[in-house]
Amino acid sequence: MEGLALILLWVAIPSLLFSALQQLLSWRKRATSSQPKFPGPKQYPIVGRVHDLPRFSLWLKFQEWAKEHGPIYQTHALNNTFIIVSDEKIAEELLVKRGHIYSGRPQIRSLIKHKDGPAYSALMDRHDIWKTQRKWAHAAMAEAYKHHFYGHVELEMKRFLGLMLLDPARFLDYTREFCGRVMSRLAWDDATQGRTNGDSADQTLHCMSVSGPITNTMTPLWYLPFAINPWKQFEIKREAEQRAWWLCNFRLAKHRMLKGELPNDTWAYRYFEQVQREGNVSLEQEEEQEVFASCMIGFLNLVGVVTISGPLKFFLMAMALHPEWQKKAQAEIDRVCGDRMPTMADFANLPTVRACLKETVRWRSGVPLGVPHQAERDDEYRGVTIKKGTIILACEWTLNRVPEKYPDGDNFRPERWLEPGWPTYQEPLTRYPNFREGQSMHTFGWGRRTCLGQNIVDDETFVFGAASLWAFNSGPKICPRTGEQVPIDTQATNSHVILEPSPFKLDFKPRSAERAKQILEGYHSVLGELKL
Incomplete structure (x- = not known):
């Protein structure tokens, strides 16, 4: 070596x-x-x-x-x-x-032709490919939001809670897989791709990060002859495998569409329906057209994993480290929902849950450097x-730490969203805080490059946060040898462009024997609908 x-x-x-x-x-x-x-x-x-x-x-x-x-x-x-x-x-x-x-968008040396397209719309320059994909993705996301993503978030949440009850030590894996499954169901109606989706997203983030391949900082190394260039060899293989995976899912969805078996609540169905309305009933396309569309849907699917799983993991961390807010949110959930799992229908009545989520993203931003323009x-x-x-x-x-807007900015203070007198407070609390509008939306970027995912972030984080608090009490892991809490470094992350925290340990216990029974009943109730 x-x-x-x-x-x-x-x-x-x-x-x-x-x-x-x-x-x-x-x-x-x-x-x-x-x-x-x-x-x-x-x-x-x-x-x-x-x-x-x-x-x-x-x-x-x-x-x-x-x-x-x-x-x-x-x-x-x-x-x-x-x-x-x-x-x-x-x-x-x-x-x-x-x-x-x-x-x-600046050139990311180790990510092949990302400025040209069609693979990574958020990283392209502003040209016709970018405009077409962004317009389509915006309309697809807006339509899905009207139906609160067709109940997929709640169904996958019941699966997640069941897995957590059976094997809580794997909460970090299950959280990312939850995000991957939701997006894969929306894209192609194939939640079994959830774990692969998460792994693919993680690899892509590595290749586009300063902390990733050395060729992102020592760019002359990228131009070494291919035979002795391990970075280019890896990236060409990775990118080809990712495109092939997207294209395979796209073609499987097309086959189901032609047989009348593809659900109409998927983004693939939306695309194929548009093609058929334009007169192409058989959906016969050139490979270039298929690649364009499969990348458009594939990247929309992928980006919904990496932007949500990190904040959800930080939320679980924040609740364990701030038991007073965990208890306040649970009391609110119990008052509103009683024995049933919270759903999007409870959004207006759970401002404390929303405040804890909003504060998590301020306290530990998933994109702390911002996405470069x-x-x-x-x-x-x-x-x-x-x-x-x-x-x-x-x-x-x-x-997120400007003192005039965020007093005591280094500390986790959800009350800044709930109590009059704080600069970020907004009324009515049945509407604010949220991730769709209002204060501190810069998390999603700026201007013409603003992320299109506010709505799914709002729905997915809310259901995840409320349901996990409804189901479990959590806290730091206790070392069996010393009896002391296992320390958690809240700033240790993977250092990608979009962050997830480094592995940490928590304890999860069902809030009661009755609640454990309800979790299992919920899990079994969705087995027939989910591909596990």
């Missing part, structure tokens, strides 16, 4: 030297420029400022710099210029009001020229 590493290094040296020369010339040009610029940390020749950037929890460093340099500052990393924003009004000015300038042309802001290609990050971690 060491020999291979040395060979790769020697082969890469000419490319690395050329890149270094480019960076040196670029640095000298910046250093001698007299143009106004935003404040920022000290920069170094060639590399800019990368030597003290942590691979994990990069957002903490950005928060530290924001305290020193203000709500908008800039830094450089190799050949990229970054502008970091930690003020909502500035982010709105650049990313919303000037969204026609700042809605590009890229300037599509030159612009000027506050007298500073922002060059085409500059990457803009609205740092979610820092935005």
Whole structure:
């Protein structure tokens, strides 16, 4: 292995030297420029400022710099210029009001052709493929929300609770699988793909993250000859397998559609029905058309896993670490629902549950750096020229801790959404807080690149949060040897672009023997409807 590493290094040296020369010339040009610029940390020749950037929890460093340099500052990393924003009004000015300038996506070196499409709509540049897929996905998601996702969330929740009762130690696996199953049912009516869906999402996130392949930061290595390029070999294999999986599910759904067996509450049915309305009753298509559609549905399916499973895991952590709020939410659920499992019909009457969920996403954001935007042309802001290609990050971690809006921002305080006097309080409580509208919606991004998933996040997190609190009491795991609580590091994560917490341990116990019986009855009641 060491020999291979040395060979790769020697082969890469000419490319690395050329890149270094480019960076040196670029640095000298910046250093001698007299143009106004935003404040920022000290920069170094060639590399800019990368030597003290942590691979994990990069957002903490950005928060530290924001305290020193203000709500908008800039830094450089190799050949990229970054502008970091930690003020909502500035982010709105650049990313919303000037969204026609700042809605590009930066190149992720280790994710093949993501800017061109059709595989990853959220990571594409703004072109016709992106516009077509986004328009279709928006309409499909809106229609499903009208029907609260056809009851799939509640059905899968009953399965989840049954599994938790039988084997609570696997709560992290079951949580991600729950999200994968809901999305796979909506996409193709095949919940058995749920676990594969979660694993595929996790692999994709790895390949698009700074903490992933080294070629995302040492980009010259990407251009090594294919025969000695393990990163490109891996990515080509991974991407081909993912596309083949999406296409296989798409074709199986098409076969069921033609036989009249595909449920009309799936996104695949919606697509095929549109094709047939246009006159193609037999659904015969060129492979390019099939790939386009299978990627469109596949990515919509995949992104619904990674954006929800992390917040749900953090919610379980928050409830275990804050038993006073666990008890308040359970008292509310018992008063409203009694012995039955909560459903979306209880949404208006469970504001404490919604506040705990909303506060979880503020306290431990799933996207703490924000999703990067890229300037599509030159612009000027506050007298500073922002060059085409500059990457803009609205740092979610820092935005969620602005003292004027989020007092005591480092601590878990659901009352900020429930009690008048807090800056984030909104009425009526039958409507707020939620993930569809109102305060602190920047979690879902900005402007023309806003995530389309607010509605499913709202439904899925609510049902999951309310039902899990209805079913179980939870707390930190107790070490059988010492009798002490097993510590939980609330900031330990996988450090992907979209986070999940690192594995941690909790204890779950049914709230009563009667409640355990109800959980099992619910589980058995859905066995006939679910593919397990």
